[in-house]
Amino acid sequence: MDTPFNREKIFSIYPAMAQKTSPRLSTKIISPIIRSLLVKRSHLVERLRLGMTRKLSLVIAPAGYGKTTLLGEWLASISKEDWQTAWLSLDDDDNNPLRFWNYVTDALVSVNPEWQFELPKMGENPGDGLEHQVIASWINQINDNPTDFSLILDDYHTIQSDNIHKDLSYLINRMPPHMHLVIASRIKPKFPIAELRVKNQLIEINASDLSFSAIESETFLREVMGLKLTPEEIGVLIRATEGWVAGLQMAALSIKNQPDANQWIKRFSDSQSYIFDYLTEAVVEIQDEAIQDFLLKTSILTELSAPLCDYVLDRNDSCNMLEYLDSTNLFITPLRQERDWYRYHALFADVLKVRLERKVPQAISNLNLRACTWLRENGFPEKAIPHAVSAGHPEFAANIIESCAMKALGQSDFITFKRWIGFLPDDLLRQRPLLWIYSAMTEVTLWNLDNAKAMLDKIKSILCESELDEKISPGQVNFHRQISALQTVIDAQSKNADNRVVKAMHVMNDLSEVDLYTYGWFNHFIGYAYEDAGNLEAAEASFARSVEFVLQHNIPSGVISFCEIGRILKIQGRLREAERKYRQALDYAIRGGLAKELIIFAQWGLGEVLIEQNQLNIIDQWAWDIETYLPDAKIDQYGRLFAMELYFRLANYYLFRDLEKSKFYLQKIRREFQEKKPFFFFQLLTDLQVKIWLTKGDLSAAHGWVEKKIGILESGKKLSLAEEIGLARIFLAQDKIDAAYPLLEECEARALTSGYGEKLIEAQILRALVLNIQGKANQSIELFIKTLTMTEPEGYIRIYVNEGKQVQTLLSKTLSILNKRSDPKHTLPTPTYLEKLLTAFYHSPQFSRFIGTSKPLKPSVFSPLVEPLSDRELEVLTLLKNGKSGREIAKLLVVSNNTVKVHIRNIYQKLEVHNRREALKRANEYNLIN
Secondary structure, three states: OOOOOOHHHHHHHOHHHHOOOOOOOHHHHOOOOOOOOOOOOHHHHHHHHHHOOOOEEEEEOOOOOOHHHHHHHHHHHOOOOOOEEEEEEOOHHHHOHHHHHHHHHHHHHOOOOOOOOOOOOOOOOOOOOOOHHHHHHHHHHHHHOOOOEEEEEEOHHHOOOHHHHHHHHHHHHHOOOOEEEEEEEOOOOOOOOHHHHHOOOEEEEOHHHHOOOHHHHHHHHHHHOOOOOOHHHHHHHHHHHOOOHHHHHHHHHHHHOOOOHHHHHHOHHHHOHHHHHHHHHHHHOOOOHHHHHHHHHHOOOOOEEHHHHHHHHOOOOHHHHHHHHHHOOOOEEEOOOOOOEEEEOHHHHHHHHHHHHHHOHHHHHHHHHHHHHHHHHOOOHHHHHHHHHHOOOHHHHHHHHHHHHHHHHHOOOHHHHHHHHHHOOHHHHOOOHHHHHHHHHHHHHOOOHHHHHHHHHHHHHHHOOHHHHHHOOHHHOOHHHHHHHHHHHHHHHHOOOOOOOHHHHHHHHHHOOOOHHHHHHHHHHHHHHHHHOOOHHHHHHHHHHHHHHHHHHOOHHHHHHHHHHHHHHHHOOOHHHHHHHHHHHHHHHHHOOOOHHHHHHHHHHHHHHHHHOOOOOOHHHHHHHHHHHOOHHHHHHHOHHHHHHHHHHHHHHHHHOOHHHHHHHHHHHHHHOOOOOOHHHHHHHHHHHHHHHHHHOOHHHHHHHHHHHHHHHHOOOOOOHHHHHHHHHHHHHOOOHHHHHHHHHHHHHHHHHHOOHHHHHHHHHHHHHHHHHOOOHHHHHHHHHHHHHHHHHHOOOHHHHOOOHHHHHHHHHHHHHHHOOOOOOOOOOOHHHHHHHHHHHHHOOOOEOOOOEOOOOOOOOOOOOOOOOOHHHHHHHHHHHOOOOHHHHHHHHOOOHHHHHHHHHHHHHHHOOOOHHHHHHHHHHOOOOO
16 A cells, blocks of 8 residues: 655655745655556666666646656666665646746756755746756755766656746756756656757656557557567557556456457457547547547648648648647657647547538538549649549549559559459459459468469450450550460469479569569569479579569569578578578668558568577567567568468467467468468478477377378378478487487488588488487587587577477587597588587576477576676675665766766666566676675
């Protein structure tokens, strides 16, 4: 239970407060109490801690973004021995300067009771500000009795007095170095801050910083609000609220009152009554009539600029209106640094549209037509299409769609393209042959092969109609070649591997100088056919032709071809080259301003490489980006294969972190992508399924699969590499060593000749383990050394660590042998590489592996820290353990207080902690100090 505020006790500690003549609320200078259930915002707390070395920290965001809660968390992370804080909660009554500064001095005295701040009589006008010599006398007193402290002014947006703004600006510019000011507000303070920004004396945290990330939203909804939601359901709420904390909380409260939470979330935009009421009453209805009119009529626009709004509304003051909305933080977000384009918060826009339909429904058609006209005439045709449809002009929409179809497809915006096509009546669409072709290609890309075949048959049928041939213009002479390319790709994905690519080269040559988009698209999908046929080099070359074409003609969708090259390189064991290719893809996606989904796809290709190299620091956030920002409907926008790859990566990522989640995503792939899949994907799924069985220790679940594969082998047929290794793993888990060994030898030989480098590494590691189990230690070590020598240049780590305890033991033996051995005739793995691998074992969590159960080893020669503490930092840490304050440490070490603060900050960063208690606990765990 919270301790009630005791006015008499506070006044007994701070007598200067009791001397003030005007009655004031003592609770205004008490900092907020932080609830035990709280989403930790460590990265923002760290930014505020950094701000303590500067003059001013600004936390600016609309209502409900958690400004006060963040400040409370930051205060809780500060050691009171090293840094004091003064808190003041402001309200409308504090616009009287006398009242405002009385409260400020009350807060300051709470930091240091020795300070005595007297306020002179104000001028005849109670709104007059202070004379600057009064503030100067306060500054001198603070400077003469130095105490490191922060003054926090919460809800500063309530202050409208120009005199208070001027006086506070005077104080900021002349504050002693040990004083720091924090302002939390819904709008930017009305005093100059540009100079502070230039001089690096300012830290700023805004609404985008305060918006909950995917991981934070999941923590809030599950742990704080106690809801059991799937990642997809969480994703719906995040996209609707855009991470707005109050919106998430109100949505969560609504869900708790629903008998069927899943159905409520599915129709969230129609059910968010709490949030609608809040935004309507707290934001919209308090605006004057002119502003409400502007808000409602511009709600039809997904993006707003002054010229567009002027044209749509037939007015000439939209620039001033947008500047006002921006300055008041009225749920409007600038889209560019120039602040010439904006958008409304998604929920806010929904509220405005509902009110528009209720108040002036007759105006909606004309508003959309005017928006369509302006957007098309000013270079934004794709944005004009929905407005043309909403205005009731499908022919107009069809003309625009034809003009920008290539751009949409080039950006992989397939779902948007399909939605456009869905706008058009069938009789209108029949007269647009090119749109039919691109629609069929889109179905292939989305891996809807049956739909694509049906559409291709329909195209051929319509093409036989004489009137359609007449509709084909001279600029569409490639129409028949496009049909041929489409047929070839569908055949290549649908038939056996034998002769599926024979026709491909002929068709490709026809397309090479004729149709840009079809040429790149064709090479991309033929790449899968080559891979299916087992020809990795040809697959890489085909994807590379697509990438070359993409770069030459600046087609954004080519980022996926970039990534497929990276995937092929990783399969071949060329990990460094794969990393470079994925980084190229990511750079191309970011520089091109491509959709977040495409950036995430490139990130997660790179992520697979980084995971293998044990660089795990950013992978958690990337995983949640996929889970929450890419629900099925949106993933499908970039293709079914695209979706399968991302879901596989999630399943693979969670294999050793959350087995149930890994199983969930594997089942999701099988349930939602039941139709034809590329051959390489079956291999991935086989790998994953076997590892899930073995990690879970459920060999009975694998019995039917094992029997089926044994039957294939007994019939004289071959298994895939993934199936061979999977079967060998299960035999090893069943202690059937003699059955496993020949399979591994066969897999090793096939992987070597076909260029499947990662499978070769995997087979050799397992065969070395089998040899060790059989008591053939020398052969085991020699094969292991050979494998290590092959993997060191590529930086492989997890491929060893994931195998568990027996590989850990084999590594220790190998390191011991190599320390005694010198062989100038042969390249050997370096002790540094082996130590790095053993360190990775130490840092890995304890979990069941494919062979045995790992028990992490703590090698005495290794520091558990990525960057060890310096001698001076260890000295400071020891003094902290002995209970010394920062000021006492500075005296003992004969250094400045600031130097000690830097040492402490470095210690916290290296130990990955936020305060003294956590640092000492971590130091004890690592045995860093005696």
